[in-house]
Amino acid sequence: MTQAFARSSKQTFDRLSNPAGGHSHPSCASPRSNSLFLHLMKATMQRNTSTLLTSLTACALAIGTQTMQAQTSATPLPATIKIVSSLPRTGSANAQTTSMVNGIRMALTEVGGKVHGVEVLYEDWDDASPQRGNWDPAIEAANADKGIADSMVVAYIGTYNSGAAKVSMPKLNAAGLAMVSPGNTYPGLTKPGTGEANEPMVYRPSGSINYFRVVPTDDVQGFVAAEFAKSLNATKVFVLHDRELYGKGIADVFNASAKALGMEVVAFDGLDTKAANYKAIATKIKQSKAEVVFYGGTTQTNAAQLAKDLLAQKVDAKLIVPDGCFEEAFIKAAGANALEGRCFITFGGVEPKLLGGKGQVFYENYKRLYGKEPEAYAAYGYEAAKVVLTAMERAAEAGSLSRAAVLKEIAATKDFSGALGNWSFDANGDTTNKVMSVNTVKDGKFETVKVVGS
């Protein structure tokens, strides 16, 4: 004890005598320490760089009695803080969310697990239950409550499903805990006038914004899909959806955009996502002589089966699906045959390997670290974590790592240069990044056909 104490005091004085001041400097980055006292000391030092004397006094007092020290430093930076993610880890979305969690871990590793010398813990929470095999509202709500109750948590990365966000957003908002979603694309979560009359205010009981997302919303994507259908010279389109929040939402946008662009929507049907096959629907599509089929759905809601059955029933219509299908699993599930030249996938961004700048670095690192191609949303997980960590760094610099401080800094994210390019959060908490791509499958791999909005 005495030894540890002596060592930590020495380091404290080292820091004090460091001409670089309080800003962290590689040479004095202390090894991981389990001494609370050390952290408190460091925090004191960092905060009061300008007033060396005060620090010295504080320090002297601290050497005298630890309790005194705790009283004298006003709002010290904590020793460790936590960020958590709440994603569906059990069940069918597992592949995508594993990739996202990997992205988050990467972001954390890149900063050495610390911001401004404060150790950052990360916990990967599951919002799915084995009964549901999918996100479970009770678990998501419990996660939100758990996050709120744990005072170490300063940021909540999640959710993957927009429906889940609807559950946790008001809770986290009331508690003033920042929430950054790498996957929610339902527009009504942030944009007034796109959803219900009470959206998005209903998610903001405190009146201020705590929810941000690094992924462009479906209203952009649905429109891009419709434009692309038009560019395929389609006159008749057949719109299907999976009767879930995401799929139905984007199909609605596509439906409206297609009509606006002068195409005829011959049918707007919901699919039974658990059905064995869609050959009967494929027959109906064939009968309708539509040139394009749009399916608002994901790999998990059986989009691959639809693609296969269109091929099996010799339907010539092209299939357009949204980014819920932009993952390796979709190609593997459908088989490249059913997709090549027949299927187009829109995505709110570009595929990881086409990312430029920092994105390319991310892509290379990810492949090196995990030994496989990242899924499409990996970059969003990474980006969300990056934004949070950067904001925390700024907040720490400004002297506080409280929830409010972190939230303020996340909201202030501007001209952020990350893996997804250069972007900011707008007043609603949406990313200004509107890059969209249309992809197809060639030789069993995604290939970008068109990039819009960059």
Added chain:
Amino acid sequence: MFEWFDSDVLLQQLLLGLSNGMIIALIALGYTMVYGIIELINFAHGDLFMLGSFLALTLVGVAMNCGIVDPELMGASSHWWLLGTLVLVCGVFCGGLNLCIDHFAYKPLRRASKLSQLVAAIGVSFIIVNVGLFWGGLPMDILGGGGAAAAPKDFPHLVSDTNLLGEESFVVMTWNDVVIFVVTIPLMIALTLFVKFTKLGMAMRATAQHATAARLMGVDVNKVIAATFAIGGFLGGAASVLYANYNSTVSFQMGFRAGMDAFTAAVLGGIGSLPGAMLGGLLIGLVRAMSDQYVGSEWTNVVVFSLLVLILIFRPTGLLGLKQREKV
């Protein structure tokens, strides 16, 4: 746009309904047999069927990797012998597995209440689903796996998918459809004959009528139950290959819907009745296809279950179920 009556469309939907219905009927037989003998709704049956498809997928993968079949030829030419082998192997696998499940999970509960058996079946179904998830994670290089364990997998066409009615025809009928009938109908006939004429079959019928009486007459009831599970499992395994080949998809979650459809079919036809299960399966397949075409796919489940309720109001023991007279 959608002509109400279009003979091509009608014909196509009938064909689809029959093909889907045949597979459902084959699974329904497994439910109805087990139910007939021990009055257990075997919830794990649908998931067992799912494991059969995974075995088929793995075997096809192995066959491709070992150069037994040429991956390039999948879908272009037919691999009858491979399909036949798979039906047998997966059938035996599922039959054996069903036997083991019965032995370890249900048999100790024979004397417990029906509900405890049901919960055990639910538990087994969860376990199998998890096994399916892990199986999906096996490194099946060609067929996908690893991190995407949970995703549905593509099952290659084992038979040619050229249209037998000619490339110009609106109605599509391929060997995929034919193979279902070629496998299913003989199996059903064989089962019917087996139950009617063999000694074991008669013992099964006797046990279904009255287990205690059968036991007193010297029927080894445990053997009969085991045989029932084995045969039901075999049919489920055979169905799993047909299903995988017909839909060209294998997923660890597909057991639920297949099981539910089959269970509905079994009840619709009259649970405990073999011809009832076949009829129920075909009917459900047809109603699904017709509803998808003429009502709208989002209403298909509603249509199927409303029909079920209506039929049960007028025929409380299903279409071919015998009127139950309680022994007093």
Added chain:
Amino acid sequence: MSAVPIIEVDGVTMRFGGLVAVNDVSLMVDQGSITAVIGPNGAGKTTLFNAITGVYDPSAGRVLIAGKETVVPLDAKAWWSFAVFGISSAFLAAVFLHAEGLWLHAVTENYEYLKPFPWMKGIMDAAAYVIAHGGWAALVGGILGAAGRFAIWSRTRRTPEIVAESGVARTFQNIRLFPELSLAENVMVGMDRRMRAGFCASLLRLPSASLERRHAREEAARLIEFVGLGTKIDALARSLPYGHQRRLEIARALASRPSVVLLDEPAAGMNPTETVELMELIRRIQSTRTTVVLIEHHMRVVMGISEKIAVLDHGEKIAQGNPTEIRNDPRCIEAYLGKEDLG
């Protein structure tokens, strides 16, 4: 003695597939009497009991209880129930098949965000919309509803509960107690016919329900003692030995204060002492002005207590009369009695 027999079986036939279990049997049971139905195994005795108590619907013939046929008549009440089912399913079909339009007209169009809802107008609009658009749905739904109700009604015209309601209680050949219920509860189920406590009284444990329950319990205790089962009224029925279970079943049957009680082989499996006790019990039952009909193989019981005996063989009634007549009837001796010592 009243002129009307308490049970009149009039030409009842029961067919199961090709098997004729009971063939054109007629039987009169006088009020207050003890009547036995005897015959070899498989003669159709229990089937006749089942036909009388409504468990089976006779293929032909009628059963009159106290001069009345115990079937649900096709009267105003039946028509009323078809009408109610038809109309309510018509209404449901009309509402459900037009749910969205209805909602749009009655609710959405009358509502502005955060303003109070004009309830009256909403309801009027809803009614107008259903009347204007629901015709076909209502017609189909109505027909299906009424037909479904009719199908169920026609299958359940003569059911055990309706027969039991008219004062017929019975026991079963293979004892059918409620095994997981206590003795008292078993007997109290028998009293259900006479109990009045409704749902709300039970839910809230109103004094009326508590009082009724307390009285029922006391009466159950008396009945259990009456049949000679002592005071352990809270033991589970399944814990009783076989002979006691038979007596408990009799107590349960008596609990409904029936005018006639049908006992199906009450002495089966009883030892001689118990049999004597049983005969005593049956006489005591008769002394409470309850008619007793029993199926029995035990000739000592049959000959000892019956006033009238009917003999069935192969589903047909071959003889009827008092014990002496039956004892001397050559057909009975040939068919049945000859094989057994009459004791």
Added chain:
Amino acid sequence: MSQSPSTVHRPAGLLSRGQCILFGALLALPLLELVFDLGISAPTRFVLGFAIVGIGLNVVVGFTGLLHLGIAAFMAIGAYAFAILTCTIYPFQIGFWPGLLAALLIGAVAGAFLGAPTLRLRGDYLAIVTLGFGEIVQDLLKNLELITKGTQGINPLPTPWFFGATFASDTPKSWYFLYLGILLACTMLVRNLEHSRIGRQWFAVREDELAARCMAIRPDRVKLTALAVGAGLAAVGGALLASLISSTGEPGNYDFQISILALCIVIVGGIGSLTGVIVGALVMVGMNSILLPMLGQKLQQAGIGTTTSVYLAPDNYKYLLFGLALVLMMRFKPKGIVAAKEEDH
């Protein structure tokens, strides 16, 4: 009246001894949290909600012996009825308590209506029909988009009010006590029914329908009462759970898996026993929303499960654990944790 030995008249208490102990423990749980930082009173609220659903299902399955596989449909009906009648985007806005009462009534009526065609069916036909209703209700909620907002889910739902207590997401304890109170009320009322004429009719129909009918009990009416009570309670549970997360969630959330969870609660806890149901809810839902997440968290903190392999992530073993628990439970305690007769009186 001369009172002979206690055997003649022994009224059932308001709660059995087991129930008293259980509720005492549940009451003490948040107090325990004052000392130890367990953080479990918040997730335990879900347990309480599911316990109410379980009590409802227990009336149907445990008391009356009807195998019901679609109880989630009635949770959905309750949640949606509550939501439509209280949410601010709808005109009605009748408030928390009237909404809860309406959910109870609508659920009960729906239960009776949907039950009516099934009354004459044998046990396992009933199972498939109820399973079908479970699916139909989901489909209806999804398809009648104008009314139910389809897959959007309805939010926000009003938080409860109770004599000045505050109900916010950071005050889980007030929710906890309120829900515990509602659960207690449900338990006592259902216990009243259990020990009354109504309960006796249920048991009689369960034990031997034919014998009951020969005692002039009308099984239709008895089953209908049970279905209505069960559905009504499930609706209340659904509404409370919805209020807890302030949203109905998607209709797909009320699927077969939830019905199965409810059934497992009843059977694992001890079929036919109210104490058992609550214990069952604690075990099953607790495993789901408290134990498994906690375990996952602990494993993560221990540095296990960070790898990308599907076989090493603890989350991927949840199905297996859940299934094994069910099978083993049935193997060694087929009557459930609390067997019905052990808690009587």
